[in-house]
Amino acid sequence: MIFTVFVPLLVTLMIPFVNRWKERIHTGWFLLPIPLAIFIYFIQFVGKDFQPFYQSYSWVPSLQMNLDFYLDGFSLLFALLISGIGTLVLLYSIYYLHKSENLGHFYIYLFLFMAAMLGVVLSDNVFALYGFWELTSFSSFLLIGYWHHRERSRYGAQKSMLITVFGGLSLLGGFVTLATITGTTSIQQMIEQKDLIIGHAYFPLILIFVFLGAFTKSAQFPFHIWLPDAMEAPTPVSAYLHSATMVKAGIFLIGKFAPILSGVPSFFIVVSLIGIITLCWGSFMAVRQVDLKGILAYSTISQLGMIMAMFGFGTKVAIFAAVFHILNHATFKGSLFMIAGIVDHETGTRDIRKLGGLMTLMPISTTLAVFGAFSMAGVPLPFLNGFYSKEMFFEATLDFEGATGQLMQLLQTAIPWLAVFGSIFTFVYSMYFFFGTFRGKYKEDELEQKPHEAPWGMLISPIILVVGVITIGLFPKLVNMPLLTHAASTVANTTIEKNIYFWHGFELPLFMSIAVIVFGTVLYLTMKKWVPVYDVFPGRWNFNRVYDFIVDKLEEWSKAVTEFYMTGSVKHYVRNILIAILVVGFSVFWFTEGMTIKTDNLAEVTLPEILVAVTMALAALATIFTKSRIAAILILGVVGYGLSLLFVMYRAPDLALTQLIVETVTVALFLLCFYHLPELKKLDRDPVSRGLNGIVAIAFGAFMALIGISAHSSSWFEPISGYFLENAHDLGGGDNVVNVILVDFRGIDTLMEIAVLGVAALAIYSMIRLRRDKEAK
Amino acid sequence: MLKPNDLILRTTTALIAFILLGFSVYLFLAGHNAPGGGFIGGLMTAAAIVLMYMTYGYATIRKIIPLNFRLLVPVGLLIATLSGVGAFFFDKPFLTQGFDYFDFPFFGKVELATALIFDLGVYFTVVGVTLTIILTIANDRSD
Numbered sequence: 001m002i003f004t005v006f007v008p009l010l011v012t013l014m015i016p017f018v019n020r021w022k023e024r025i026h027t028g029w030f031l032l033p034i035p036l037a038i039f040i041y042f043i044q045f046v047g048k049d050f051q052p053f054y055q056s057y058s059w060v061p062s063l064q065m066n067l068d069f070y071l072d073g074f075s076l077l078f079a080l081l082i083s084g085i086g087t088l089v090l091l092y093s094i095y096y097l098h099k100s101e102n103l104g105h106f107y108i109y110l111f112l113f114m115a116a117m118l119g120v121v122l123s124d125n126v127f128a129l130y131g132f133w134e135l136t137s138f139s140s141f142l143l144i145g146y147w148h149h150r151e152r153s154r155y156g157a158q159k160s161m162l163i164t165v166f167g168g169l170s171l172l173g174g175f176v177t178l179a180t181i182t183g184t185t186s187i188q189q190m191i192e193q194k195d196l197i198i199g200h201a202y203f204p205l206i207l208i209f210v211f212l213g214a215f216t217k218s219a220q221f222p223f224h225i226w227l228p229d230a231m232e233a234p235t236p237v238s239a240y241l242h243s244a245t246m247v248k249a250g251i252f253l254i255g256k257f258a259p260i261l262s263g264v265p266s267f268f269i270v271v272s273l274i275g276i277i278t279l280c281w282g283s284f285m286a287v288r289q290v291d292l293k294g295i296l297a298y299s300t301i302s303q304l305g306m307i308m309a310m311f312g313f314g315t316k317v318a319i320f321a322a323v324f325h326i327l328n329h330a331t332f333k334g335s336l337f338m339i340a341g342i343v344d345h346e347t348g349t350r351d352i353r354k355l356g357g358l359m360t361l362m363p364i365s366t367t368l369a370v371f372g373a374f375s376m377a378g379v380p381l382p383f384l385n386g387f388y389s390k391e392m393f394f395e396a397t398l399d400f401e402g403a404t405g406q407l408m409q410l411l412q413t414a415i416p417w418l419a420v421f422g423s424i425f426t427f428v429y430s431m432y433f434f435f436g437t438f439r440g441k442y443k444e445d446e447l448e449q450k451p452h453e454a455p456w457g458m459l460i461s462p463i464i465l466v467v468g469v470i471t472i473g474l475f476p477k478l479v480n481m482p483l484l485t486h487a488a489s490t491v492a493n494t495t496i497e498k499n500i501y502f503w504h505g506f507e508l509p510l511f512m513s514i515a516v517i518v519f520g521t522v523l524y525l526t527m528k529k530w531v532p533v534y535d536v537f538p539g540r541w542n543f544n545r546v547y548d549f550i551v552d553k554l555e556e557w558s559k560a561v562t563e564f565y566m567t568g569s570v571k572h573y574v575r576n577i578l579i580a581i582l583v584v585g586f587s588v589f590w591f592t593e594g595m596t597i598k599t600d601n602l603a604e605v606t607l608p609e610i611l612v613a614v615t616m617a618l619a620a621l622a623t624i625f626t627k628s629r630i631a632a633i634l635i636l637g638v639v640g641y642g643l644s645l646l647f648v649m650y651r652a653p654d655l656a657l658t659q660l661i662v663e664t665v666t667v668a669l670f671l672l673c674f675y676h677l678p679e680l681k682k683l684d685r686d687p688v689s690r691g692l693n694g695i696v697a698i699a700f701g702a703f704m705a706l707i708g709i710s711a712h713s714s715s716w717f718e719p720i721s722g723y724f725l726e727n728a729h730d731l732g733g734g735d736n737v738v739n740v741i742l743v744d745f746r747g748i749d750t751l752m753e754i755a756v757l758g759v760a761a762l763a764i765y766s767m768i769r770l771r772r773d774k775e776a777k
Numbered sequence: 778m779l780k781p782n783d784l785i786l787r788t789t790t791a792l793i794a795f796i797l798l799g800f801s802v803y804l805f806l807a808g809h810n811a812p813g814g815g816f817i818g819g820l821m822t823a824a825a826i827v828l829m830y831m832t833y834g835y836a837t838i839r840k841i842i843p844l845n846f847r848l849l850v851p852v853g854l855l856i857a858t859l860s861g862v863g864a865f866f867f868d869k870p871f872l873t874q875g876f877d878y879f880d881f882p883f884f885g886k887v888e889l890a891t892a893l894i895f896d897l898g899v900y901f902t903v904v905g906v907t908l909t910i911i912l913t914i915a916n917d918r919s920d
Contacts, residue, residue: 657804
């Protein structure tokens with residue numbers, strides 16, 4: 001089983017070499033056998049007595065991250081869809097993409113995607129699943145942006161990337177939480193611990209995370225907005241990713257985790273409600289579109305909403321109908337996308353306002369579109385598979401088991417109505433799509449090229465899909481027991497067996513279907529009259545605006561925030577640093593109660609000390625308030641000399657000497673630099689800013705004073721100075737303890753300090769003497 | 778520009794610089810047992826030389842002391858480092874200092890410490906650094 005995932009990955013390495021011959025043989029022909037082989041491999045599992053089977057490969061065993069593959073009925077359905085439709089799309093793309101396109105890139109992206117998608121549906125390990133999940137987002141991003149010279153493509157790719165990766169990361173959060181709670185990374189083992197998960201305090205969190213992942217990927221309301229913009233991708237991509245496979249990954253996720261998460265009211269409420277809203281909103285919005293692929297995109301959104309809603313219902317019939325509809329939707333929507341691509345290819349436009357009357361010009365495409373569109377609309381004909389699942393959907397909306405609570409009961413009443421509403425609009429846009437394109441007046445002037453029937457190669461894939469639609473429609477039993485039953489049983493975690501009949505008898509679902517057709521026909525015929533409704537209702541308040549607003553504003557706000565503190569002014573940075581130190585320092589004082597004041601170990605204060613201290617304080621104040629720079633330098637010297645006086649008083653002759661000379665040298669240096677300096681100016685004239693600076697300065701001084709007092713008042717251990725005093729003479733051979741420490745006990749400090757001095761001297765020399773830029777001017 | 782008559786300055790400087798140089802050597806040598814050492818000694822020497830520059834001018838002093846002070850920096854650092862490396866030859870850790878007392882004719886009993894070599898490195902570095910900085914900045918008026 002592992003090779004189905006890794007063969008496409010390995011093939012991507014081969015594609016650049018094959019692509020060299022693309023002028024003679026289209027690259028796609030070389031690659032066509034691969035998905036076909038995978039499809040044949042998977043089809044051998046289909047059968048009545050299918051048993052799930054499991055394979056495991058070590059990857060990171062210490063973190064329980066392994067490539068565990070588990071093929072159950074539900075995965076099998078998806079694997080067949082991915083490889084089957086993948087084959088058809090590949091065939092279609094051979095005729096759709098011209099040799100002058102960058103085929104190597106296209107097929108590499110496509111195979112990356114195929115491998116990722118197979119990985120998603122086959123993985124049993126949540127982390128492997130997540131890895132493949134992100135690879136689908138990534139390869140989808142590359143495919144949407146395939147024509148990267150177009151601005152709209154880049155916009156669509158970015159939008160889908162942002163939204164799906166947002167969901168993907170939430171999903172990772174959900175997976176990590178699940179793995180932490182259960183202690184396992186295997187989905188099957190998580191299902192066994194279902195009660196533990198549901199009872200856990202973090203269960204709502206898991207629900208939210210998994211829902212976000214599934215809803216963003218499957219374009220559910222309100223995350224549906226990326227899908228219509230993803231239509232900028234080449235049509236084979238839209239047919240493959242955005243109708244049959246990737247957008248169903250979210251559905252797959254909900255189905256896969258339904259055995260764990262369903263059975264709680266919140267699951268029912270959220271999934272059904274979101275699904276039904278998506279169904280209605282998608283079908284409502286689809287009627288408004290003028291772009292063929294736009295209609296199909298909103299149609300996909302709405303159909304996905306329908307499937308999602310049925311997973312939310314969680315009854316046996318609903319799950320069966322959902323699984324059935326996954327298959328049906330993939331067949332008819334894939335064919336419709338391919339037909340839209342053909343129309344685009346042959347007429348040069350996808351704008352439905354310019355199209356019309358193509359029926360006689362493109363008879364085969366028209367025939368194919370009839371089946372696709374009518375099946376999508378759910379027209380009750382015994383050879384259209386869409387009708388069966390639509391009928392079952394109505395049936396599912398009518399009976400829920402054990403609805404409790406007010407909200408659930410309200411939903412129970414509302415859902416059938418909403419379902420009918422959504423289906424009416426589904427009918428309308430299906431008719432709009434078909435009749436708008438192929439019937440009506442042929443507008444020759446508006447088309448760029450003269451339309452004619454597509455080449456056969458392009459038609460093969462939609463023909464096969466339509467044949468699938470009809471076959472399932474005529475003989476639903478062919479797929480029921482061998483495939484659908486196993487898939488539905490996996491999701492429900494019990495055995496589901498259901499027979500598919502065309503004729504149900506005169507029951508409520510039938511009347512709902514009839515109502516859909518009657519109202520749908522009326523609405524379609526009167527469409528011109530009520531279309532202005534769209535200018536009012538979603539009007540300005542559609543969700544693209546919300547997305548654009550968020551993206552724009554995020555940039556603006558983060559710019560504003562950054563500009564707020566990254567002012568480029570060193571003064572502001574210093575102030576911010578000091579404020580941060582103050583906040584941290586005072587909180588440490590506060591929370592550790594580290595402030596201590598002891599007065600019993602203080603020495604006596606003598607008059608000379610007071611005099612020197614007062615002089616220094618006055619000089620320091622004068623430095624701040626003086627107007628002239630030269631005065632400031634000289635008064636600062638007073639502080640320095642005062643300090644050296646204090647050193648003398650406290651019996652530190654070496655320090656006093658050094659301080660005296662260093663102070664002299666620095667004052668001299670300041671005076672030398674004075675030549676280069678501009679006039680002293682008060683740069684900060686703003687009184688608020690100056691006041692703030694003053695407060696920060698005073699607070700910082702107070703803070704340092706408090707630290708000094710506190711440090712002096714607390715003695716944690718014996719000072720080391722005793723050792724130096726005792727041993728300076730015997731070990732160091734000197735009586736000047738300071739000097740012995742400097743050159744002997746701690747010589748390495750001194751060595752490094754003179755190295756610092758040397759570097760400083762060289763830096764000053766090079767700064768002044770080697771000013772290249774100045775010489776250049 | 779009118780050259781001022783600075784006879785008194787020149788005369789006193791000749792004397793004072795001499796005393797300063799002598800005092801700096803004293804500070805340097807006395808460091809181990811009395812206040813002083815390589816750092817203060819170096820600064821004092823530099824002060825003396827700066828005084829001479831101020832009095833006699835840059836060109837004159839360049840002629841009398843034809844020494845590139847920048848070179849003193851690496852020389853001092855080298856001496857200090859090598860004095861530490863020397864400890865390796867006696868199987869001791871880096872920068873281990875030793876001392877002993879020797880009897881010299883005429884001087885009597887004198888203590889000689891390897892720390893003095895290290896201090897000499899400090900001394901040279903400080904002289905080099907100080908003079909490099911001051912002379913570089915002071916001569917940067919041509920632009």
